[in-house]
Amino acid sequence: MLTAAGLIGPGAALAAAPRMFKAKILLENNRVVIAVEMNGKGPYIFMIDTGTYVSLIRPDLAKELKLPVQGHEQTRGVGGKQDGFAIHLAKDFIIGGTIRQPAVALEASFDFGYQQDIYGALAAGVLTTVDTDLDLDAGELRIYPDGRGERSGYVALDSEIPRIESTQRGSRKIAAALTLDGRPIRCMLDTGSPAHLLLNRTASRRLELWDDNRPYAPNRPQGIGRAGPVARTIRAGSLIMGDSREDRPLISLLGNDIGDDFDGIVGMSFLRRFNMSIDTRGRKLWVQPSHQKPAPERYGLSGLWLDQEGERIEVEAVGTGSPAAAAGIVAGDRIVDMSWRDALAAITGPPGRTVRLKVERGTTRREVEFALKLFL
Structure with a gap:
């Protein structure tokens, strides 16, 4: 079982020049987890979720901490749209024992099938607000408020971190170009998803992958919006991001579309191949190969x-x-x-x-x- 105490300790430190905040992370079951304290309580295990624009909390924890409600919001995920999630306000929010924010808004939608000992999720902004490293090999989240500088050993991907318009709220997400079976796709990078690649139904049909004659294992992804339509796990030919290529990956073809401006989402089963560095000024993602072992393949063997x-x-x-x-x-x-x-x-x-x-x-x-x- 995960313990938040193991994510706070001597590894959490503050460097002097240039300024760098450092916190311990852990890659567990294809999720990146970190310790969080709020309202003088904790630590609690949260995951880092670049697939969501607002941070999330389990409703039972929000109730236990008596976090005040600031409003309600509709959210969309793999299960479609769902109304009525409460937005709570947490004060004295501390990430990894090091990174402190006076207040954070948390949406109480984190009750849809994650591990029992994970209590919430930090939105994409924890990585995309200022220059940041997500170093799986070192087990560190590093934040550079004044800019990171040179990224020796990293290469820039064909990627984009969109600008936030004045009318928008929430975090900036990360999008990158990939090549699937020799054809280009553009996907959101989602550290909150344990999957390999979830491809929208529209993209699946455009790429001629949604084929009743092609072998597949049915599954039903769960997330915000509850369970989505039945999806299909198939064996693709190749998946390439930057200089990294994987042959014969298992990918999922969704039964619906979960975004209008991208073809699908890439999850931690594939992203664990990289240590990632965010360049907020250039609005790019830089990566270096990690030493993490490949995640075991799983699908229903009955069909x-x-x-x-x-x-x-x-x-x-x-x-x-x-x-x-x-x-x-x-x-x-x-x-x-x-x-x-x-x-x-x-x-x-x-x-x-x-x-x-x-x-x-x-x-x-x-x-x-x-x-x-x-x-x-």
């Missing part, structure tokens, strides 16, 4: 996505080329004579595990057996 409605368990999607498809299961079939928990356990496991299900279609029931396997 099934199940939904529950009361006691009813229904097959929502069956991936092309999957063991479940080969066994003749189709969307709309029902899984019977087992609980929801047992059904999920039955289709989860390592390659080679045997799955036995009772499947109902109309008035007909049959027993189905197949083995889990790596099919992508």
Whole structure:
């Protein structure tokens, strides 16, 4: 279990010339976490989330700390738009035991499926307001209020940190150009997402990746806006950002569009390949290769996505080329004579595990057996 105490200590220091604030970070389960204190309480574990323009807090923590409500806001994420999130005000906000802000607005939308011991998220502005390093290898967040200067060992990406217009509020996010299967895409870089690449449905169709004949594993991303439409995990040919190339990556094709001004989002499963440095004056991202190990690949080896409605368990999607498809299961079939928990356990496991299900279609029931396997 994560402990905030491990993120505050001798590593958090203040350098003299040039000015640099330094705080400890940890890469845990494809999320960058840091310790936060507020209102004289804490520390609490937050993650650094460049995918959100306003910092977030779990509603239960906001209630426990009795943070005053400053208003309400509609927010959009992978699950679409959701109304009514309260905006709380936290005072004496301290990041990593070093970086202090007198007050921070926090949106109480952080209750949508993250780890139980993470209590909130710091918005993109923690990186994009002034020059900043996110150094995964050193385990450090470094902030340079007067500018960083030379970035020896880093290279500038084809990237952009948009200017904030006077009518806008919130943080500036980071966008970068990538090449997917030899074709250019422009994506938001989201350190709050543990995924590799989430591609908008419009971009998936433009690139001819949303193809019912192509092998895929169904999944349903969760985030702000709750769960989104069923998505597809596929095996792409290559993904390139800057000088870094990955062959045969697993990427997800979303069932909806989560942004009008980019093709998708790149998450920490891919971004962990880099130590990142933000040039706010040049509005660019600089990177150097990190020494972090690749994240393990994960997808459903059955090819099934199940939904529950009361006691009813229904097959929502069956991936092309999957063991479940080969066994003749189709969307709309029902899984019977087992609980929801047992059904999920039955289709989860390592390659080679045997799955036995009772499947109902109309008035007909049959027993189905197949083995889990790596099919992508």
